[in-house]
Amino acid sequence: MRLQNLIAVLIFFSIINFQSCSTVPVTGRSQLNVIPSSELMSMSFQQYDQFLKENKLSTNRKQSAMIKRVGDKISKAVEQYFAQNNMSDELKGYQWEFNLVENDQVNAWAMPGGKVVFYTGILPITKTEAGVAVVMGHEVAHAVAEHGGERMSHQVVQQFGGMALSKLLEEESDALQGILLTAYGVGSQVGVMLPFSRLHESEADHLGLIFMAMAGYNPQEAVNFWQRMADAKGGEAPPEWLSTHPSDQTRIDDLKKAIPEAMKYYKK
Numbered sequence: 001m002r003l004q005n006l007i008a009v010l011i012f013f014s015i016i017n018f019q020s021c022s023t024v025p026v027t028g029r030s031q032l033n034v035i036p037s038s039e040l041m042s043m044s045f046q047q048y049d050q051f052l053k054e055n056k057l058s059t060n061r062k063q064s065a066m067i068k069r070v071g072d073k074i075s076k077a078v079e080q081y082f083a084q085n086n087m088s089d090e091l092k093g094y095q096w097e098f099n100l101v102e103n104d105q106v107n108a109w110a111m112p113g114g115k116v117v118f119y120t121g122i123l124p125i126t127k128t129e130a131g132v133a134v135v136m137g138h139e140v141a142h143a144v145a146e147h148g149g150e151r152m153s154h155q156v157v158q159q160f161g162g163m164a165l166s167k168l169l170e171e172e173s174d175a176l177q178g179i180l181l182t183a184y185g186v187g188s189q190v191g192v193m194l195p196f197s198r199l200h201e202s203e204a205d206h207l208g209l210i211f212m213a214m215a216g217y218n219p220q221e222a223v224n225f226w227q228r229m230a231d232a233k234g235g236e237a238p239p240e241w242l243s244t245h246p247s248d249q250t251r252i253d254d255l256k257k258a259i260p261e262a263m264k265y266y267k268k
């Protein structure tokens, strides 16, 4: 191979690499991301509107207002945190939105670009506004760390291999939207949130604590919330939960360890 060709090949691969890997804010872990966030967001906004059309918003004004209030505070905290760490670019294109949907499932999720849904079924466990902030912080952390994009990317690579992105977006857009919904836990039946990997869960727990503290909620509430979750699950946890989530005790122990750091951000 002529040197010129070799260089061309090397440049080609370094571009691929650059485009398909990104870094998780804060932890700096590099992750696989084959779908550019602009594409992810446009898919997400479309799916979110569709979801809201097909599902019933809660008519409880007080509770709906609380979800929006907590979401506003946490998203402002996230923006502040990203600005302080020179990462504001990573929130480009975000259109935060927080809705409470009538549904008995104990669930909440956040899609790319800051589109959040809480189900009414989680409110008996969040109990207080600070409890809502625990879940909001955790879900928003999954979203800004692009855990869903990472899950999607692995799924896409597995299913479509090296198919060109443009062709994928054009010819497989329905399949991609299905992958998006699964990756972000929309419609997930499992426990409080989609069982991300342990790594994703502990990243979201850690970042979520910081975000809630910056928004003015006491991060110590996270311990109480996850304790209530553990009690509510009782002995009936589905196997998916058991295999992918850290045990409740491990999670609570890890949260306790992270609280002193989060307390530094806590503004009453």
Ligand SMILES: [Zn+2]
Binding pocket: 138, 142, 193, 194, 196, 200, 201, 204
């Ligand atoms: Zn999670």
